Amino acid sequence: MYKSLQSLSCVLDSSGEYRILSFISHQDLNNGDGEDLVRHKHYHQLRENSFPIKSDNFNANNVFKKNDLSIVTHGTLHQLSNLDFLAQKWNGPISVAVFAVSVQQLPLIIEAILLLRYCNPLVRERISFNLVYPLNFSNKLNNRQVRSVLDFLKWPDIEQFYPEFENFISNSNCINIERSILKLIKRPTINYDHDVAYPNNLLRNIARRNALTEYTLVIDLDLVPSENLYEKFIDFAKRTKFFRKTDSFLNGERSEKTVFVIPTFEIDLDVMKQSDSTNRYLKKDLLIPADKSQLMEAIDRKFIRPFYIELCWKCQKHTDYIAWIRETLRSLRKNSSHETDNIDVMHEVFWRDPWEPFYISSNDVPFYDERFRQYGFNRISQVCELNVAGYSFQVLRNAFLIHKGFKKVDGFHSNKNIELEHNRNLFRKFKIQLKDRYPKSTRKC
Numbered sequence: 001m002y003k004s005l006q007s008l009s010c011v012l013d014s015s016g017e018y019r020i021l022s023f024i025s026h027q028d029l030n031n032g033d034g035e036d037l038v039r040h041k042h043y044h045q046l047r048e049n050s051f052p053i054k055s056d057n058f059n060a061n062n063v064f065k066k067n068d069l070s071i072v073t074h075g076t077l078h079q080l081s082n083l084d085f086l087a088q089k090w091n092g093p094i095s096v097a098v099f100a101v102s103v104q105q106l107p108l109i110i111e112a113i114l115l116l117r118y119c120n121p122l123v124r125e126r127i128s129f130n131l132v133y134p135l136n137f138s139n140k141l142n143n144r145q146v147r148s149v150l151d152f153l154k155w156p157d158i159e160q161f162y163p164e165f166e167n168f169i170s171n172s173n174c175i176n177i178e179r180s181i182l183k184l185i186k187r188p189t190i191n192y193d194h195d196v197a198y199p200n201n202l203l204r205n206i207a208r209r210n211a212l213t214e215y216t217l218v219i220d221l222d223l224v225p226s227e228n229l230y231e232k233f234i235d236f237a238k239r240t241k242f243f244r245k246t247d248s249f250l251n252g253e254r255s256e257k258t259v260f261v262i263p264t265f266e267i268d269l270d271v272m273k274q275s276d277s278t279n280r281y282l283k284k285d286l287l288i289p290a291d292k293s294q295l296m297e298a299i300d301r302k303f304i305r306p307f308y309i310e311l312c313w314k315c316q317k318h319t320d321y322i323a324w325i326r327e328t329l330r331s332l333r334k335n336s337s338h339e340t341d342n343i344d345v346m347h348e349v350f351w352r353d354p355w356e357p358f359y360i361s362s363n364d365v366p367f368y369d370e371r372f373r374q375y376g377f378n379r380i381s382q383v384c385e386l387n388v389a390g391y392s393f394q395v396l397r398n399a400f401l402i403h404k405g406f407k408k409v410d411g412f413h414s415n416k417n418i419e420l421e422h423n424r425n426l427f428r429k430f431k432i433q434l435k436d437r438y439p440k441s442t443r444k445c
Helices: 026-030 082-089 105-119 121-127 136-138 143-152 176-186 200-209 229-239 267-274 290-302 321-334 380-388 416-437
Strands: 018-022 064-075 096-100 126-134 215-220 222-223 258-261 263-267 304-306 342-347 361-362 392-397 401-404
Touching: 018 136, 018 200, 064 082, 064 200, 064 229, 082 096, 082 105, 082 121, 082 176, 082 222, 096 200, 105 121, 105 126, 121 126, 126 136, 136 342, 176 229, 263 290, 290 304, 290 321, 321 342, 321 392, 380 416
Parallel strands: 064 096, 064 215, 096 126, 258 392, 263 401
Antiparallel strands: 018 126, 215 361, 222 401, 258 361, 263 304, 342 392
């Protein structure tokens, strides 16, 4: 019945290598009052290489929401179960780009998304999905795989006619979503250990372009935000008048050149789970500290440490974890009535190589360079450009991110060092190109 994907109503990425299909969530379109949905004068310039969006009877091609914040993230099939917990921890919209690393994965990704949407109403409400796969897959798909992709475009009525729905989607599979999704995967893999190069920066850009909010937080799928980070940042932005009162953004003007850095940690969930009898019966996600008190206790017990400290301690050190932890402990000890958990700026940091923090920013900051694929220099290249472009970096108090698992030297795929060297050479060329892009800048990487 289906012979090819050539007639699909979607377009390719700028390189012509990937096909992109998107579905926008209800919250992206409906959250807030109608005045929040506005049209950008240069929206198609902002969303360069934009593509059609499949939405719930809503043409969202040139609509976005002022004064709102989305999480932007990306991953593969074996990471999708993280969305179940992320949707519970983040009370705002989420835009995720999912990459199919093989032809066989396409229908499996669709089934995993179906399961997440069926089991968790917050996923249905908050998460927009962008399915990305290499164009050369199109000539290799069998009828079932093609049908899965075509059915994806017919969302949200997919449950009514998708043949596998009754077989796979059930309440019993909702008990442990991670285990149910892992059953779909024949061979679990380490990050980047696939037959095709993982286009991390392309995926970040796709998810950003389909995040229909004025502000974004770009993270990896295995990161978890602190409790009520969404609400607290919205409150902070209103209190500090960071949200612009004028329509400068709508008229194509750049936003204030400030990004807000969120200190990031990593947690050894296996050790923490075995630490006492109570933890052994809890799901691992529930062990992740939600507030600063729980975070400080976990740091004291050495379950948590600064992100990437074993692999590249310089990559995060300029956040100044010592000062941040000291200030957090001081506020916990003081415990005065005027001490709150409100987010505000703790200190400003002048960028230095090779710092690559996670941050909240306006979504009109420079996009990621899509030439960087696989491991190495994919995030720092974009942060480096922020610095050259004149952005300031302000570290937030009472906000943090936690990575699931310790990052260790032996936790990578075999080609890591080869890819790192390739991207290091690309980064050298990238820095030279920045001089031409920002000829008046006195900053450099």
